[in-house]
Amino acid sequence: MFPDVYSPATASLDLFARSRAAYLLVRDRGGVLVGYSAATMLGADCAPEWAPAEVALPHALDAQPGLRVCRDRIEPADVAEAHNCLVTTAARTAWDLARRLDLVEAVVAVDALARLGAFRPVDLLTCRAKTPGARGCRRLDRVIELADPRAESPAETRLRVGLVLEGLPGPEVQYKILDEYGFVLARVDLAYPSAKLAIEYDGRNHLERRRWERDRERDTRLSGYGWQTLRFGHNDLRAIHQTASKVCALLARRSPSAG
Template identity: 60%
Template sequence: MYAPADLELDLVARSLAAFEFARDKGGVLVGYSAAALLGADCAPLDAPAEVAVAVRTNARPGLRIVRARIEAGDVVARWACRVTTPLRTAWDLARRLDLVEAVVAVDALARKGRFAPSELLARRAKAPAARGCRRLDGVVELANPRAESPMETRLRLALRRAGLPMPRVQYQVCDEHDYVVARVDLAYPAAKLAVEYDGAVHYDPIVHERDRRRDNDLADLGWHVMHLCAQDALPSQMQHTVARIRAQLGMRTPRGG
């Protein structure tokens, strides 16, 4: 496949090339490739392109090839490619990934596809012998389509594993007149504690200024906002991050709350 020399060879670009390679073999983009073209941000940076084909096909470096026939009802068109639907993509990923990354994938795909995670269990009822489907109960229990980023999901699950209460997701903070002052990534309303994950967009000066004004509005209502960055969400730092949140929660939770 040929591409401009300055093109970033991200998962979308590699998936488009994979589809061209497999187009005449009945190819359908699946797994992380399907998620990427559906606009669901859940794949690791080094994820290979993934394609399902109906005929035997030789392996290629950086390409995961699955021998399978995908039913027409599980296929949609994106970027002039055939890709699995959000629900089918979630079904495929949730059965093979570890628990945390499975929940990350289901959160992102359920949000984009506007389906309830419980639909995965309904699908399992029709295919009870499918590999990995017995673990879907745990994935569905933890999934929340309101989550807006993989890091938000990973942090939410880290707090749960640490024994802290599950925070509210994309929580709307209202004033005494029920006017929505802000919507925060994760919240403990009783403690008036908000936890925000700041991706790259939050370093834009205009966005940064907007965030600070919003933090001041929340402070006027007695809320404390903790801002976390990419480094705070690294596996090596997650324990420290959770400890900071635990400390704030302990200081701010009313007695008996």
């Protein structure tokens, strides 16, 4: 995988495996896993499949295919251990990713890492106060404004942020819909309660027949309480303008003032 770092030919070469291999390469040179590699090791699902392994070193390293090297000396307070590897902490990892990624993916990373419970998005401002001239730190205010660690998947964050960037009001996240007795009928990914509009992101697991049937049964049950459920998938994220237009039209039609 890297010089003197090997893996069985049948082993998966996902980012987790590639990151562990990268750590073995730099372990004795003072290296630490950072960026998407650190996020993956910590259990935050925010990295794209094609992301290279990422390490930080206090000195230069010869270029290696599939490896992103940052020349930096990570402070001990910013280092944690995960899967027998030294990695940057959740907050430090979020700080690094939020400054370099585009806005939507920066929010995805912050949501996923903050959901681990180690920090609040607003805590990133403390990092900025310590290094006010760091590249990309000015955009943190917008990232923090859009972040919501209650999001349970990167796709859910992308959908919510996409709707907001298209001009829609921010929806409620992981909203509990109650019946007339206060019992929970359902918890939906996103919601506009005043319009009784629920929005769900359906990943691949929702295509399984049993899950599909349960989803439709729940949608029918919610409709009996006046709620309409919109379900979106991967293609709807890619066409976010059209998706937002559909949501906007329904909000206008279902808002209390429309009656």
